[in-house]
Amino acid sequence: MRIKAVLFDMDGVLIDTEKYLTRFWRQAAEEAGLLLTEEDSYQFRSFASRYAAPWFAKTYGEQYDYWAIRERRKELMSEHLRANGIEKKGGVDEVLCGLREAGYQTAVVTATDEERTRSYLSEIGILDLFDDIVCATMVERGKPFPDVYEYACRKIGRKPEECAAVEDSPNGVRAASGAGCCVIMVPDLTQPDEELFSLIDRKADTLCDIPQIILEWNKEEE
Structure with missing residues (x-):
């Protein structure tokens, strides 16, 4: 089935914030008397509270x-x-504009709440490049469960197999894969391990690889 929509995680995919999230998890934990390693802090990426x-x-x-x-x-x-x-x-900007010009729907699917999501995307000038914003706070279970991706697909009127999900973290990959989306992982802080390789359909080195990957998938369906 042809890809007709591209669903983007936000932190670590569209904005370079994961490095700060992990840094400040460690700082906040240390203030409370708990020493976390950098690897420990990676566990909190896209992990519903x-x-x-x-x-x-x-x-x-x-x-x-x-808390x-x-x-x-x-x-x-x-x-x-x-x-x-x-x-x-x-x-x-180039990737989003190119996808929209080519006729693909685009949406953000994030663990971040809606107010902060819209604020962040507005600040960097890309909010208007999305057809919809879907946040984990809108569903019963956040990532790593599939609910947020299932809801995003329903909201934009597409079947999961018509949607490419772009993720950078293990919990995000698990959520997108569980929903039945085609998963592209663009690693940010960590590379995929054996488990993640079994869940992703393609690994991309950068966001700029996404349009070509989708084009290749759709050519295979012709």
């Missing part, structure tokens, strides 16, 4: 308040972004 909280308590102990650490992380990150602005990933 409702499910991250019990995982956090089981992994690090109930003496550490996940308080999370709020402190959000404060630190907000302060940084206010002072320094939001960095776009390379090629974002």
Whole structure:
């Protein structure tokens, strides 16, 4: 089946914020007396808080308040972004404009809440390049569960197999794959392991590879 829509994760795919999320998770945790390695902090990428909280308590102990650490992380990150602005990933404008000109629907599918999502995308001038914004707060279960991608497909009127999902993190890949989308992983902080390679359809080196990958897929369907 031909690809007719491209669904983009936001953090780590469209904007270069994952490096700050992981940095400030470590700082907030350290302030609370918990030392996290850089690899530890990667676990929080696209991890819905409702499910991250019990995982956090089981992994690090109930003496550490996940919710308080999370709020402190959000404060630190907000302060940084206010002072320094939001960095776009390379090629974002060209890729989005090219896809829309070619007739593809585009949407953002993110674990970030809608207010911050719209604020971030407006700040870097790409909000109007999407047909829809879909956030994990709009569904029962966030990433790594498939709900947010299933909802996004319904919202734009496409079957999952007609949608290419562009993700950078393990939890995002699991969500998109679970929904039945064609998954393209553009690694940000970490490369795919054996499990992720079994879930993704293609790995792209950069966002700029996305249009060609989709073109090749659709040619195969002709």
